[in-house]
Amino acid sequence: MLGGAGWPADWPGEAPEAALAPFLRSCEALHDGPPDFAAPWAKACAAAEAVPPGGAAAFFERWFMPHALGEGLVTGYYEPELRGAEVPGGGYAVPLFALPPEGPLRLLDRGAIEAGGLEGQGLELAWVDDPVDAFFLQIQGSGRIGLPDGRVLRLGYAGRNAHPYRPIGRSLIERGAIAREAMSMQAIRAWLGTAPPGEAAALLRENPAYVFFRPIEGLDPATGPIGTLGVPLTPGRSLAVDAGIVPLGAPLFLETRNPLDGHPIRRIVLAQDTGGAIRGMARGDLFWGWGAEAAARAGLMREPARLFLLLPR
Structure with a gap:
C-alpha cells in the first residue's frame, strides 16, 4: 500500500511519473559501471522499462526500501547562459580555459591566472563579455555560451587548480557588507554590480580556486549538463549528493520548500551529481535547469530539508 510503513507520510509526492526518465538514465550509467556496482540495481532497472502509465509510485515502492537520512539542508544550482565568442574582441575579453596538463600550471591561483x-x-575555449558571469560559471561547473552566429557552446x-575553494559570500559577511540571513547569489551579484571595479575584482580573487572546462558535444538542448554519474541532468529531479554516503x-x-514562494516540494529525485560543498547525510x-527562472530559484535556495534514500530491496 502506498505510504505504508517506513515510507514518508506524504509519499509519493509530486508527479512520480516524472522521475522515471531520469531513473532510467541512472540505470544506463549503472549498467555501464563495474559489475559489482551494477548488480543490486539490475532487476529494478529492468522492471522500470515496463512500468505502465500511472504506475511509477507503485514501482518505486515495490522495488525499493526507504531509509531516512534525517533533516538537513538543500541548496540549488543551475546551468548559466553567457554571451561569448570563439575568438577575443568586440567586448569578449574574459577567457574560459581548458584543463592544463599536470604540472606547475595547475598550481596557479585565480589571481595568477587572471594576470x-x-x-x-x-x-x-572561448571568451565571454563579463568577468562576474565567468566567475559564476565556475561556481556552477557548466554552462551554455551563446555565440555570435547563433550556435550554443x-x-x-x-577539473580545477590545486587551491581550496573559498566562498566570496563568506568574505562579504565577514566584512559586514551583506547580512548572513540576506546572503544569496543575487545579493552577491548586486554587491559586485555596485562596487568599484577594482574592489569587485579583488573580492573575486579572494577565492583562489579556479575551474577549467571541456566542450560537450551532442547534448540535447532540452537536457541539462552531464553530471558526475555521466548522464544529463534533469531540471528539478537531479540532486548533487555526498557520494561517500549516497x-x-x-x-x-526529497521534502523541502520552493525558495521563491515557500510552497512545499515533495518529490522523487535522483542522485546524479556531486559538489565540493555537498557533504553530509541529509x-x-x-x-x-537553465535560464533566468532557474537562476533565480538556485540563487535563493537554502532550505531545510528531509531526505529518504531509496535502496533496492
Whole structure:
C-alpha cells in the first residue's frame, strides 16, 4: 500500500511519473559501471522499462526500501547562459580555459591566472563579455555560451587548480557588507554590480580556486549538463549528493520548500551529481535547469530539508 510503513507520510509526492526518465538514465550509467556496482540495481532497472502509465509510485515502492537520512539542508544550482565568442574582441575579453596538463600550471591561483598566467598555452575555449558571469560559471561547473552566429557552446566541468575553494559570500559577511540571513547569489551579484571595479575584482580573487572546462558535444538542448554519474541532468529531479554516503544513481525522496514562494516540494529525485560543498547525510544540491527562472530559484535556495534514500530491496 502506498505510504505504508517506513515510507514518508506524504509519499509519493509530486508527479512520480516524472522521475522515471531520469531513473532510467541512472540505470544506463549503472549498467555501464563495474559489475559489482551494477548488480543490486539490475532487476529494478529492468522492471522500470515496463512500468505502465500511472504506475511509477507503485514501482518505486515495490522495488525499493526507504531509509531516512534525517533533516538537513538543500541548496540549488543551475546551468548559466553567457554571451561569448570563439575568438577575443568586440567586448569578449574574459577567457574560459581548458584543463592544463599536470604540472606547475595547475598550481596557479585565480589571481595568477587572471594576470595572464595561462596565456600562450592554447588553452582558451572561448571568451565571454563579463568577468562576474565567468566567475559564476565556475561556481556552477557548466554552462551554455551563446555565440555570435547563433550556435550554443556547451561547456562541462573538466577539473580545477590545486587551491581550496573559498566562498566570496563568506568574505562579504565577514566584512559586514551583506547580512548572513540576506546572503544569496543575487545579493552577491548586486554587491559586485555596485562596487568599484577594482574592489569587485579583488573580492573575486579572494577565492583562489579556479575551474577549467571541456566542450560537450551532442547534448540535447532540452537536457541539462552531464553530471558526475555521466548522464544529463534533469531540471528539478537531479540532486548533487555526498557520494561517500549516497550511492550515485540512487533515487531519493526529497521534502523541502520552493525558495521563491515557500510552497512545499515533495518529490522523487535522483542522485546524479556531486559538489565540493555537498557533504553530509541529509545534504543536497537541487539542479533547477537553465535560464533566468532557474537562476533565480538556485540563487535563493537554502532550505531545510528531509531526505529518504531509496535502496533496492
